[in-house]
Amino acid sequence: MKAFVIEKYQKDGGHISQVPSPTPKAGEVLVEVHAAGINLLDSKIRQGEFKMLLPYKTPFILGHDLAGVVTKVGTGVRGFKVGDEVYARPSDYHIGTFAEFIAVPEADLALKPKELSMEEAASIPLVALTAWQALVEKGQLKKGQKVFIQAGSGGVGTVAIQLAKHLGATVATTTSAGNAALVKNLGADVIIDYRKDDFEKLLNGYDLVLHSQDAKTLEKSLRVLRPGGKLISISGPPTPEFANEAGLPWYLKLLMRMLSAGTRRKAKKLGVGFSFLFMKADGRQLKKITALIDAGIIKPVMDKVFPFSQIKEAITYVESGRAKGKVVMKIK
Structure with a gap:
């Protein structure tokens, strides 16, 4: 699968390369990523600003927001099935949404709000x-x-x-x-x-x-x-x-x-x-947010959608501080 891999902490680091697709472990759900939100946190982690708090061992795949479709479930998973449209902010040490597939802990996932597109949903978690x-x-x-x-x-x-x-x-x-x-x-x-x-x-x-x-x-x-x-x-x-x-x-x-x-x-x-506050992944809270979105109380605000091939340009745009709302990358 294609993924944006960080091999060395640096300002303009990372590149798209072919890596093995993940296999979901017990309690995990394999998701085909359709869209991924881009956050300033991604830039800071790429540059090594959070190495003391989150010492990710290189190489690793970047990305903290996703919307996509369940393609496989690990043993013990009860809340999701193949074909479900989902979204999430995977927990720390389970990140890697800038890829075609990702294995996400079930506890981090929620069903995608029905009326949102994949790109809109990826902007939320x-x-x-x-x-x-x-x-x-x-x-x-x-x-x-x-x-x-x-x-x-x-x-x-x-x-x-x-x-x-x-x-x-x-x-x-x-x-x-x-x-x-x-x-x-x-x-x-x-x-x-x-x-x-x-x-x-x-x-x-x-x-x-x-x-x-x-x-x-x-x-x-x-x-x-x-x-x-x-x-x-x-x-x-x-x-x-x-x-x-x-x-x-x-x-x-x-x-x-x-x-x-x-x-x-x-x-x-x-x-x-x-x-x-350093926010934590929480699928239960995300379900409550989904209810507010479905009720029309919270609406996504998006600035731009970039193709996966322009991921570095997308991160640079987020770093500029000019975005109104969220910047999203379309992967599928």
Whole structure:
């Protein structure tokens, strides 16, 4: 089968080559991949930025989002059968969606939303699970609360805005003037042009912040929260709590304690909460997201669809930060 293989950690690494097709083990499902979403995480892993957290041994196949059709099931699989249309964000160490076939743990899969194309479905899992785990699981966002979602026109932002509105929250977001109509249509109530306005001067008393930007933005975001409010970061710095949950070795726990010390100290002084989220694969949560998609509550936002042959160009486009919503690659 064709697959995009990383043989060495580097900025422009990887190439399409022929590799053996996988065989599903017990509890796994073999999926013929029709489309794969491309995420900034793919770029960071390719460059080696996550080697300490996720030490993938080269060579390995890249890719964290998929939509496709079940072609074979391993022993013990009960929830899926050959011919099912599915989608997933495979769990860490089971990635490899930039390929014609992949074996996915059953627990990571969900049936594809009926009305979505394969390309639309492939754009959903990673960003939707990130939004769900930030707003529902960690943030416990409630009706009537106020949430600030940074980068509203990005992959996570477009889904997070829709989910937050469904939960009954008032949503503020940052974007460019050119994307203001997009985020407004998704449900954003307060739209801030990050190129000319300072969100810290416009927002205050917020219950929750979904942070995805740099350290300077994080520090300012802590100050827009009410006492007792929470900031959940998906861009760092990682915390000791995250290191414990991930079962990391002692030296990484120490490193993360040091990296996040300043931010945790500032949050404590302001009387607000700070936590780091590295999303996890979860087929059960994805089924709940599917129900929201089938009900028309969450709709995919896609920018471009690239052919498999242009995978490097697709990753470069994602790295540019210009995409509105998600970038997807058509494999079949």
